[in-house]
Amino acid sequence: MFADRRHFRVLLAESVEGIASNILSDRLKWLTEHGLLTRSPDPAHRQKLLYSLTERSIDLVPVLVQLGVWGGLHTDADPAVVRTFRALDDQGSDGLRRLMDALRVRHIGGDDDPPYDSDLARLHEEYDQSGA
Template sequence: MRKDVRSGCPINLSLEIFGDRWTLLVLRDVMFGGARHFRELLGGPERISSNILADRLAVLVDGGLLTRSGDPAHKQKVTYSLTERAIQLVPVFAQLSAWGVRHLPVGDEFAARAGVLDRGGPRLWEEFMDELREVHLGEGARLRPRPKGRTVRDRMETAYEAALG
């Protein structure tokens, strides 16, 4: 065990990586919002400052939840991608969202998006995880055959836009 960790408890060790709101929100924006670049992440609705964003991205890369690579389309840009470790957090985010919808004053548009994952349950979470694997880990990373119809992200966005009216 690392010397700077106070406990071997799995909850403590997990919180050492993503135990603050900004880290989880950065992961949310990459996972659900499709953000892949620093500027896209900086423009999120919570208005993270650039120094905090840079720090959280470094923590996520060091923690093995994101990878960082040069963007072939723009030499000065860096692209962030989810790792398998991060993709496996989809059920955690789905449950956290469902809890928030049940117990907090969540906006209708966000409740609609969360509702797609909540109603779809573990089968839909797996489908979304496969979509993320394809986007972030490469074409061959999909574990199951692609279901017919729209992607999970498309369904979440349609629900979001419908709730906006």
């Protein structure tokens, strides 16, 4: 959601937790079965599947941001990741709404390659730089 990783191999290779492929496969299947993700052929590469967020999962953005902020206060979470969540929290409801709208365009809007909202592009860049 926050790093725009949408292919199985990317999710596997860039997993901070070092997730095993069978566990990732089970999680993606569960998320898809429960309406949090959709899975479709990638128009840019016929042999790849593209995972997309649903409205149901985009609705979780404010909750996940708060969990990220909480994690920064009460765990030894990666400081760079915590900064990303704090920055999102500092933007308030308008900032979260802009992020959620950008995610809708990217995942639900139907465009093969929609233009990134500048907030979404910046978020992905910051999240990638954090090593998450």
